[in-house]
Amino acid sequence: MDPEGPTGKLCNWVHSLTLMDIPSDVRTRAKYLLLDGIACALIGAHLPWSEKAANAIFEMEPPGDSAVFGWDRKLGPLSAALLNSSFIQGFELDDWHSEAPLHSNSILLPALFAAVEHLSNVGGPVIDGASFLLAYLVGLEVGPRVGNGLYGTHMLSMGWHSGAVFGPPASSTAVCKLMNLPASLIEDAIGIACTQACGLMSAQYESEVKRMQHGFAARNGLFAALMARSGYVGIKKVFERPYGGYLSTFGQGSGQDPPYLPDEITKELGSKWQTYGVRVKPYAAMAGTHCTVDCIRKLQEEHPEQMKDFESITSIRIEMAEAAYHHGGWKPTRPLTATGAQMSNAYVAATQLVHGQVLAAQFRHDKLELDLVWDLVNKTTCHHNTEFTQKAMQRATVTFRDKPTLTTLVDAPRGVYPPLTNEEIVGKWRSLTRDVIDDGRRLEIERLCLGLEDIKDVMELGRLMHGITKNPIA
Structure with missing residues (x-):
């Protein structure tokens, strides 16, 4: 590892970060963002295209140990992450980042919940709510930073589905933090994740795969972290390699001068919080x-x-x-x-x-x-x-x-400047889930999510996302 390069600096920061290093208002905001992601997952689980994807994957994949949100089914961790992400992205109601467009909840929550259940079933430790929140915040910070290294929104103009490109390193670092991996293995995971990054924006016209492309990022980042945990060696210094590196390759043909910005990945690391840039949608559209x-x-x-x-x-x-x-x-x-x-x-x-x-x-x-x-x-x-x-x-x-x-x-729409307040996010959560889950389940999810640091086992929350939900547009 080169500790002075952007990859090394990022990995060392991820490894050393503690919950107390993060300002209290950022931690609080993250819990409300997480609640919004859960709302999107539960209403997205039984949309027509979600059911089509679920039934196809249930047919091709054997049962596993990771819950499928909104269903009484379990799959292996990789398939569960892919499918659960497609639910969160299922109806264009999920979060997005104002500088470097990606939908963080659809990348992070599926990977983290799948990792928690998988680790539990292979003899790993019980993950408490504070550890889960810290890992989630790592992902919220890493994804936009990587995106800013490629000029953020400019990737959309080039035809890339930006979140599917920025997402794998976010997912991998979040899961690595959840598993408390050392910086050297985090670097391996990022390298394994980045080589799987892709997503074509032509998916937006008529395809249903647009709903699933952030799921590729969630799944591939989870896969990368689990492989790194086993000792599998990934690409080293993946952000700074001039030949075949993540930034150098995706930056080709960008038309920007310089073609990419490696310093953006670690710029003001630990002082400028990208979580502030996460926006919550009031409308069901791009x-x-x-x-x-x-x-x-x-x-x-x-x-x-x-x-x-x-x-x-x-x-x-x-x-x-x-x-x-x-x-x-x-x-x-x-x-x-x-x-x-x-x-x-x-x-x-x-x-x-x-x-x-x-x-x-x-x-x-x-x-x-x-x-x-x-x-x-x-x-x-x-x-x-x-x-x-x-x-x-x-x-x-x-x-x-x-x-x-x-x-x-x-100048800017509702939800961008200013962003939706925490109270407005709770209002959205209650409105979206009113006809999808029962009142008792909704109140318990809200209580656990907003009190996440006090949960001894985060699967108290995870289990409430498992079980049948209703189709919101039936």
Whole structure:
């Protein structure tokens, strides 16, 4: 190990970090973020595409020792991590990072819970809530730092599914911390994880595999940590290798100068907390569509009657920054899957116009073919405004026949600046799970999650995620 290189510095920091090194407000915030991830897992477990994935994996994989969230089934740790991640990513309601886009809960929670159960079944120690929280926080910090080394949102513009690329080192370091591995083995795990990083953003148009790509990161990071624990040697100095290294390879063709930023991985390590950058979604759509929703909402609030006159609308123009444009500015066509609908700014704008909200119910299969929505989609165009250097900024302009043109500019959507409060996250948790699990189970999960440091065995919480949940859009 080179202790002065970015890989070595990161591994030594991960190994030495204690819960008391982390500011109390960061620890508190992490527990609320974790609660949001559990909500997304439980409502995602029985969505149609989740059930399709689950049944296929149940058919091909034997039973194991790691619980499948929202089901009375168990699989091996790797398959459980993959499937549970796809549930958390199942309906675009999960967290994302504002600087380096990745969905941390879908990467960390499946890997950590699978690791806890697997270790228990092979004679490992009981993992308490404080140790689990510390490992979770390690993952929250590592993923965005690795992403910033590749210019964060720019990876989306290049066509990579950024979270699936940034996620394997986050998952591997979190599980390594859970197992209290030394820095040398953490380096092995990161090397094994990084060589498995991948994810194509073309998955967003019609495929269901978009829901699963963060699961590849969760599974591969878990696999890397368990292999390193057994002594299997990974790639050393993977972040700084000039030939075939993680940054040098993914940075090729980036068009940036320099092509990658290795110092970002350890910049202000232990003083700047990336957990602050994790955002919680109020809408069931890709994060880059949220400012579109708020632009339309603002116009609806300011001009309620005019915005209801759909027949008079002749055009809707949405202007956005680079990453949002490349990610969601494409033109959708019929037929469209729920995945594609949730990734399209044009479709989401029409959804907000017609339904007045963008939540799970608006993406049911019977809602995706509404002629009124599609009429508005076909009147919508998206544009990259090169003057928008603030990543979240968007402008919407709605032109009418024989009525004044309406326009509004929103600097950042609800949930970004400012982020949702802890109280708002609890409100989201209660609202999402109200019709999915019973009241007693919901209250107990909330109590254990928000009091995580006091739990002697984190599987008190894990067991409450095991067992049948309901389909939220049935």
